[in-house]
Amino acid sequence: MKTIIAPSLLACDFLNIESELKHFEGQDDFWFHLDIMDGHFVPNLTFGHPIISLINKKTTIPLDAHLMVSNPEFYIDTFSDLGIHNLTWHYEASIENTLSLIEKAKKNYSSVGISIKPKTKIESVSLEILKNIDLLLIMSVEPGFGGQKFIEETYSRIKFFKGLREKHSLSFQIQIDGGVKDSNAKELLEAGADNLVAGSYVFSANEGEYINKVNSLRL
Ligand code: DX5
Ligand code: ZN
Numbered sequence: 001m002k003t004i005i006a007p008s009l010l011a012c013d014f015l016n017i018e019s020e021l022k023h024f025e026g027q028d029d030f031w032f033h034l035d036i037m038d039g040h041f042v043p044n045l046t047f048g049h050p051i052i053s054l055i056n057k058k059t060t061i062p063l064d065a066h067l068m069v070s071n072p073e074f075y076i077d078t079f080s081d082l083g084i085h086n087l088t089w090h091y092e093a094s095i096e097n098t099l100s101l102i103e104k105a106k107k108n109y110s111s112v113g114i115s116i117k118p119k120t121k122i123e124s125v126s127l128e129i130l131k132n133i134d135l136l137l138i139m140s141v142e143p144g145f146g147g148q149k150f151i152e153e154t155y156s157r158i159k160f161f162k163g164l165r166e167k168h169s170l171s172f173q174i175q176i177d178g179g180v181k182d183s184n185a186k187e188l189l190e191a192g193a194d195n196l197v198a199g200s201y202v203f204s205a206n207e208g209e210y211i212n213k214v215n216s217l218r219l
Contacts, residue, residue, distance in 0.1 A: 036075065065088065091116050
């Protein structure tokens with residue numbers, strides 16, 4: 001599996017989003033990560049349909065939407081016309097009906113993901129779910145804010161799911177989100193991650209350095 005790097009636009013210059021996007025055109029194995037927060041599942045509030053629609057018109061890079069919302073079903077329905085490549089929502093927001101929502105989402109998105117917060121028990125994600133998703137997002141910070149400190153327990157959580165993926169010959173990507181930077185990327189990839197989200201690490205650089213920052217996260 002190739003490593004995908006997905007800068008989180010939460011950390012970009014929102015007033016100049018079009019020029020921010022342009023710095024990355026032509027990148028391979030590369031997604032834009034969109035953090036959708038509803039002010040309820042997480043305390044913070046970000047952006048939704050109108051902004052994503054504008055972003056979608058300005059880039060050909062695959063869009064990766066990370067829903068931090070209490071009612072994922074509403075967003076699975078209403079985001080289906082936005083050209084989103086991967087749609088991920090939180091397992092904690094859907095527990096009982098996760099499988100039926102996955103089935104529903106698969107009709108409209110080429111890739112469907114489930115995310116778990118740092119304190120969610122890894123054993124609570126059933127094999128049936130793992131068999132049906134394209135991506136598992138293991139949060140390495142509590143969702144809600146960019147720029148937080150990476151949680152070290154993430155490595156063992158990655159290894160657990162990598163083990164299950166191998167044992168059952170499954171193919172879901174393992175994505176990591178929160179506090180990712182050059183000093184932990186190698187260890188994350190070696191533990192079994194194949195998709196790294198990075199917000200402040202990429203966008204805190206001068207714009208001429210963005211691509212170097214992205215490449216510094218690859219093995
Ligand atoms: C946190 C978001 C992350 C965040 C990453 O709730 O899901 O995507 O923007 O930001 P950094 O890389 O700055 O930790
Ligand atoms: Zn995110």
